[in-house]
Amino acid sequence: MAFDSLRNAGPGVKTAKHFESARWNRHPLTVRLSQQMELKLKTLALLLLVPVTVCSAQTSAPDDPTLDPAGVPWIVRQLPQPAPEPWQKITAKQRWTLYQQKTFSGSAVLGAAAGAAFSQWMDSPTEWGQGAEGYGRRLASSYGATIINGTIQYGTSALFHDDNRYHRSMARSFGGRFGAVVISPFVAYNDHGGKRFSTSSFLGGAGQSTIPLAWSPRSWQGGSEIGINALIWYGQTAGANLVREFYPSIAAHFRKKAEANASQRGKEKDAPSTVH
DSSP states (O other): OOOHHTTTOOTTOOOOOHHHHHHHHOOOHHHHHHHHHHHHHHHHHHHHHHHHHHHHOOOOOOSSSGGGOOOHHHHHSHHHHHHOSOOOOHHHHHHHHHHHHHHHHHHHHHHHHHHHHHHHHHHOOOGSSHHHHHHHHHHHHHHHHHHHHHHHHHHHHHHHTOOOOOOOOOOSSSHHHHHHEEEEEEEEEEETTEEOOOHHHHHHHHHHGGGGGGGGGGSSSHHHHHHHHHHHHHHHHHHHHHHHHHHHHHHHHHHHHHHHHHHHHHHHHHHHHOOO
């Protein structure tokens, strides 16, 4: 009888289950988990919004026919691309665009994500732990370091007249092209198109390697940690330039495939139909 009366109680009557649910919703652990989930969702939304915003602004067709986007899938066009050929002196607008591409583009976010994954694999810093929360901290730190690098490089490249755009190698062999990628983080063009040591790229890498120690835990303050950060910077820069080096070949493959498909469709359309 007591159970039936409780079950048939009106909406104004609160059961023990209601009180237990309300108490659990106010529990500090529940509130903390809810706040962490909200923060992760906001961070994910920001990381997804920034690349789309920047990439949508880069819609002008390049003068270099090897970078023609026609027939190239959208996902492939999001890859890092080399500067158009032939080389021309960089303008202030191009320098600003380069800063946006290296700092706020989808490839920049992916580079930061890769750096965070490397730190997660090494479990460094140890205080940040593992799991989604640990990776989220490393991702925020890695992307913050990317912003530091890009900002320092942008300002000092204008000061030293460094052109840090990557122009693909003219080497014919894979070894020659790969060698150009290996030294690319330290190479810039001067105002006359000659290659030289990139002071601005070096300073940006140094900033990315040292400044993040300011928000890192105490165990992440030594020289070896700076070396690991420098290795991450080099891997991100050289890795992006590796894609830039071979992007024209990748794009040419998809353009050729699209042309072949279009030709085949044209033949099928022009072929006389068989009447039975």
